[in-house]
Amino acid sequence: MSDMSKVFSAHAVSVDGYISGRTPDGVDDFGRGLGDAGMLFDWYFDGDTPSQVFGGFKLSEPSARFFDVVADRVGATVSGRTTYEHSSHWGGGGPQPTAPLFVLSHRPAPEISEKQTLVTTGIEDAIAAARAAAGDKDVAIMGGGALTSALAADLVDEVILHQVPVLLGGGRSFFQAVPKHVNLRLLTAIAAPGVTHLHYEVVR
Structure with missing residues (x-):
């Protein structure tokens, strides 16, 4: 694995593990956005240090330093x-x-653009295709379902949680039911205004 690109996931989460909150009517459906969890991403814009990777992001200095290194991978x-x-x-x-x-996805996606690729044959094929496209850079996984599938297939090297100090108490959880025990080793913990960046490696 050392001569291959790494596979990691990075996401903003509440302390109790949610990536979106409750909606006013309690319905969790496409197009409902973050519900009452908009604060999970405030740290992207509440600082005075522009991101060198994402235009429009202004973070605190410690967040910008950590975020840009991860994003550039x-x-x-x-x-x-x-x-x-x-x-x-x-x-x-x-x-x-x-x-x-x-x-x-396991179903057609007619909205896929020319810049995007639909993979219907499983997480292993999706990550293999992404690795081929990534060259000497790394592969990022977005979404709890995809991360869970990749963890089950022993394909994840690192998990990064941008943990925001709030308990949402409901909404959409980041981690789904992981089908096996996964040990993590904390590599870095960076406290920044409005967020703590927790960088773990998966122990094999």
């Missing part, structure tokens, strides 16, 4: 279908502006 992204839908298809692009997107 991404050579390709694998997204689950639910995350793809909830993100409004990333406008036909991807979450990382310069990295191709591979969408994992």
Whole structure:
């Protein structure tokens, strides 16, 4: 594995593990956005240090330093279908502006753009295709379902949680039911205004 690109996931989460909150009517459906969890991404814009990777992001200095290093690693992204839908298809692009997107789904996706690739044959094929596209950079996984499948297939090297100090108490959980025990080793913990960046490696 050492001579291959790494596979990792990075996502903003509440302390109790949610990536979106409750909606006013309690319905969790496509197009409902973050519900009452909009604060999970405030740290992207509440600082005075512009990101060198993502235009428009202004973070605190410690967040910018950590975020840009992680973002610059991404050579390709694998997204689950639910995350793809909830993100409004990333406008036909991807979450990382310069990295191709591979969408994992078991059903047709007529909305897939020319800049995106639909993979219907499983997480192993999606990550293999992303690795080929990433070259000497790494593969990022977006979405709890895709991450869970990749963990089950022993394909994940690192998990990064941008943990925001709030308990949402409901909404959409990031981690789905992991089918086996997974040990993590904490590599870095960076406290920053409004968020703590937790960088883990998967122990094999």
